[in-house]
Amino acid sequence: MQPLEPSKPMTRLVTRRRPGRDRPRREGDVADRRFRLLTAAFASTSVVLLGAMALQLARASKPAWRRFGLGFIGGQHWDPSRELYGALPFIVGTVASSLLALLLAIPVALGVAILLAELAPGRLARPLGQLVELLAAIPSVVYGLWGLFVLVPWLRVTVQPALVETLGALPLFRGTPRGFGVLAAGLVLAIMSLPSVAVVGRDVLRAVPASHREGALALGATRWEAVRLAVLPQARAGLVGAALLGLGRALGETMAVAMVIGNRPELSGSLLSPASTLASVVANEFAEATDSLHLAALSALGLVLFGVTLLLNLAARLLVWQVGRLPDGARRA
Amino acid sequence: MSPPLALSRSVSQPPPRQPDRLTPSPTAPPRPPEKLRTLGLRAWHGKTEVLKGVSLQLLERRVTAIIGPSGCGKSTFLRCLNRLHEVVPGTRVEGKVLLGGVDIYERGTDPARVRGRVGMVFQKPNPFPTLSIRGNVLAGLRLQRSSVRDADELVERSLRQAALWHEVKDLLGRSGSSLSGGQQQRLCIARALALRPEVLLMDEPCSALDPIATAHIEELIRELGESYTTVVVTHNLQQAARVSHDTAFFYLGELIEHAETDALLTKPRHQKTEDYITGRFG
Numbered sequence: 001m002q003p004l005e006p007s008k009p010m011t012r013l014v015t016r017r018r019p020g021r022d023r024p025r026r027e028g029d030v031a032d033r034r035f036r037l038l039t040a041a042f043a044s045t046s047v048v049l050l051g052a053m054a055l056q057l058a059r060a061s062k063p064a065w066r067r068f069g070l071g072f073i074g075g076q077h078w079d080p081s082r083e084l085y086g087a088l089p090f091i092v093g094t095v096a097s098s099l100l101a102l103l104l105a106i107p108v109a110l111g112v113a114i115l116l117a118e119l120a121p122g123r124l125a126r127p128l129g130q131l132v133e134l135l136a137a138i139p140s141v142v143y144g145l146w147g148l149f150v151l152v153p154w155l156r157v158t159v160q161p162a163l164v165e166t167l168g169a170l171p172l173f174r175g176t177p178r179g180f181g182v183l184a185a186g187l188v189l190a191i192m193s194l195p196s197v198a199v200v201g202r203d204v205l206r207a208v209p210a211s212h213r214e215g216a217l218a219l220g221a222t223r224w225e226a227v228r229l230a231v232l233p234q235a236r237a238g239l240v241g242a243a244l245l246g247l248g249r250a251l252g253e254t255m256a257v258a259m260v261i262g263n264r265p266e267l268s269g270s271l272l273s274p275a276s277t278l279a280s281v282v283a284n285e286f287a288e289a290t291d292s293l294h295l296a297a298l299s300a301l302g303l304v305l306f307g308v309t310l311l312l313n314l315a316a317r318l319l320v321w322q323v324g325r326l327p328d329g330a331r332r333a
Numbered sequence: 334m335s336p337p338l339a340l341s342r343s344v345s346q347p348p349p350r351q352p353d354r355l356t357p358s359p360t361a362p363p364r365p366p367e368k369l370r371t372l373g374l375r376a377w378h379g380k381t382e383v384l385k386g387v388s389l390q391l392l393e394r395r396v397t398a399i400i401g402p403s404g405c406g407k408s409t410f411l412r413c414l415n416r417l418h419e420v421v422p423g424t425r426v427e428g429k430v431l432l433g434g435v436d437i438y439e440r441g442t443d444p445a446r447v448r449g450r451v452g453m454v455f456q457k458p459n460p461f462p463t464l465s466i467r468g469n470v471l472a473g474l475r476l477q478r479s480s481v482r483d484a485d486e487l488v489e490r491s492l493r494q495a496a497l498w499h500e501v502k503d504l505l506g507r508s509g510s511s512l513s514g515g516q517q518q519r520l521c522i523a524r525a526l527a528l529r530p531e532v533l534l535m536d537e538p539c540s541a542l543d544p545i546a547t548a549h550i551e552e553l554i555r556e557l558g559e560s561y562t563t564v565v566v567t568h569n570l571q572q573a574a575r576v577s578h579d580t581a582f583f584y585l586g587e588l589i590e591h592a593e594t595d596a597l598l599t600k601p602r603h604q605k606t607e608d609y610i611t612g613r614f615g
Contacts, residue, residue: 122422210421215459217420219473219524220449229472233463 054306061300063293072300078265080285085297087304089267093182093275094308097257098250100186100271105194106243112194113201113242118213118227129202136195144256147188152179152260155187160272175272180262183271188256193246200245204238205231237320244316251309254279278305368393368562369414369532374428376409376418383409385586386428391532396558398573398594399566401583402614407566410583411534414564415451416444432531449477452525453534457541458517460509460524466492467505469520473528487527495523496553515546522553526561533557535565539572551576570610574598582606 064072064085075086116129156179167173208231216226232239262274263284276284278301289295369391376384383406391397399407412418413426416437429436437447452473460469470488474481481487488505492498497519501512509520518538525533535554539547554576557563567573573580574594581591582605590597590606601607608614 209457211455211457211459214417214420215455215521216461216472216476217445218415218417218448218453218455219476219528220445221476222445225476229461229464229476230459233461 054303057299057303057306061296061303063296064300067293072297073304076267078281078297080289080291080294083291083293085293085300087278087301089265090276090278090281090301091304091308092267093185093261094251094277094279094305096271096275097182097185097189097261097277098247100182101189101193101250102243102247104186104190105197105246108190109194109197109201109242109246110239112198113205113239114227116198116202117205118231119223129199132195132198134195136199140192140253140256141259143188143192144259147184147256147260151187152184155179155181155184159183163272171269172271175268175270177272178262178274180260181270181272181274182261185257185261185275185277186271188260189250189253192253192256193249196249197242197246200242201239204235204242207238208234240316240320244313244320247312247316248309251312252279252305254283258283278302278308365392365394367391368433370431371410371413372429372431374410374413374430375426376406376413377425378409378421379423383586384413387583387586387588389581389588389591391562391564392579393562394559395578396554396563396565396576398577398580399564399583400568400570400573400580400609401589402609403568404585405583406586407583408536411453411536411564411566414532414534415448415453417448417453419444445476449473449528450530451532451534452528452530454518454521454525454536454538456537458514458521460512460517460520462508462510464509465506466501466509466512466520469509470523470527473524477528491523491527492520494526494557495519496549496556497523513546515542515549518542518546518550519553522550522557526557531562533561533563535563537566537568540568547572570598582609584609 068075068085072085073087073091075084076088077084077086078089079085112132116125116132120128156177160177160179160183163173164175164177205227212230212234213226216230217223221229257277258280261276261280263276263280264274265276265281266273268275282298282301282305285294286298289298367390371387371389374384374387374389375382385406387406387410389410399410401407409418414430416426418424418426426438428438430438432447432450436442437451461472464472467484467488470491471481471484474487489498489502492501497516500516501507501520504511509517512520518541522538538554539550542550551572554563554565558576558578565573565576577594579591580594580597582589582597582601582603584605590601590603592602597606598610601610
């Protein structure tokens with residue numbers, strides 16, 4: 001752990017180098033090294049923290065792993081009263097609500113980004129952009145409250161009955177309209193991740209060189225045609241990155257989700273039924289968890305969330321790389 | 334400031350005399366008809382006036398070079414000729430640009446239509462990355478919503494005109510961005526030519542290219558100049574001499590001198606022109 005205590009190697013360096021011939025250069029050299037070590041120390045904290053966190057979670061969850069093994073991840077039942085713990089309902093709940101959120105948020109965010117970057121005149125684009133940025137700064141519990149008092153009743157009374165009536169044949173829309181559930185969580189998450197996706201998307205679109213846009217305009221393209229033909233293809237990789245940011249926010253969101261998802265540890269194929277996510281169940285049950293196995297199981301859920309987030313991020317990064325490579329693959333430097 | 338000269342110099346170097354019944358005056362050679370004329374063209378970037386009233390006449394099927402130091406407004410002038418200046422937020426244009434006698438800035442004129450009639454080639458090659466070579470050539474027609482009757486023939490003709498056909502005829506399905514820089518630029522020229530534009534604008538078309546590719550493009554400009562009214566912005570006086578019939582010298586947003594290229598480069602009439610071409614500034 002050398003980088004964490006930078007003072008040691010530095011003093012050693014300074015004393016060793018003092019008798020050097022080229023004095024001013026040596027001084028700069030030392031300062032440079034000192035700076036490098038300092039930044040390296042700071043940079044290493046993120047790695048160290050990540051490792052320490054994983055280690056701690058692994059240690060705390062050991063009893064659960066010892067009892068259920070890897071079956072914990074595939075376990076379909078979560079019943080503390082019978083000491084039965086399985087993570088699958090929460091994994092499914094997390095992935096389903098986050099993907100639903102992305103599915104709903106991406107088209108809207110893309111539209112907002114295109115408006116802000118390409119279509120709106122500067123006088124409108126700036127205040128509008130700031131407003132969108134402001135949306136991203138609202139605490140999640142506020143979104144949760146809105147979801148609880150406005151969205152959930154609306155879903156229960158208006159939207160879900162209509163969904164059941166029209167699309168009830170699909171398993172995705174089966175069940176009693178309760179309001180609380182994956183659909184509500186997905187909607188709240190969509191609204192929460194929309195602003196950040198839109199703002200990053202706007203910046204990505206703005207970064208596309210004007211000459212591409214103008215190339216299309218010069219051939220008689222309308223604004224929209226220029227965006228579709230010249231801007232979006234160039235911005236693909238960055239736009240996927242923006243969506244990834246939204247996904248990150250949706251995966252880890254706890255409070256707002258816990259308030260509207262219904263918190264039932266059940267596997268269900270329907271968007272209407274209440275569910276639970278990895279984050280929401282940990283927040284809900286941690287205070288009441290008294291026996292050690294329950295605590296260990298919750299820690300194990302934390303570790304799983306850690307893993308799911310890591311895996312999805314990795315996958316998304318791969319996607320960014322792949323997508324970013326496409327137009328460039330054959331292009332010369 | 335002296336009023337702009339509308340090709341007054343063309344009189345000074347008459348081509349070999351030909352019997353010409355339409356122009357009885359022995360000193361005036363037959364002049365090609367006017368294609369494009371600007372009248373008091375002024376343009377702003379925010380509060381800065383980039384063009385301060387430029388009146389310039391461009392004749393049909395001639396290559397006109399626009400020269401001048403950086404920031405003199407030559408690129409802006411070019412971009413006013415196809416209404417591209419106005420797409421940048423905070424810009425403004427005043428004055429008239431007559432294309433075939435009709436003002437392209439007239440109320441109710443669709444800029445997209447104007448851009449279909451006035452083709453443009455940019456400093457950096459900018460083919461559409463997601464389209465094939467063939468798709469790039471046809472992009473303009475698709476955008477103009479013209480029905481393409483014989484697409485294959487049009488693609489071949491445009492690419493031949495851009496002197497690219499032999500290099501890409503077997504790769505038409507490949508991405509436009511798979512070509513070399515010079516080839517990409519010729520693809521962009523083919524893309525513009527596919528619309529059969531009345532005027533072809535080129536904004537420093539060789540400045541991102543190596544010398545060999547530059548030679549290719551210059552040769553191409555000379556050839557195209559025989560059938561298209563062409564305007565080339567260039568930083569390079571030799572290039573102006575090599576490719577253009579006429580040259581216009583811009584300085585600080587004003588047109589200082591407009592004459593036949595040889596005359597302007599060898600016997601400039603204005604002190605500023607002389608200073609510029611002898612390298613005293615810019």
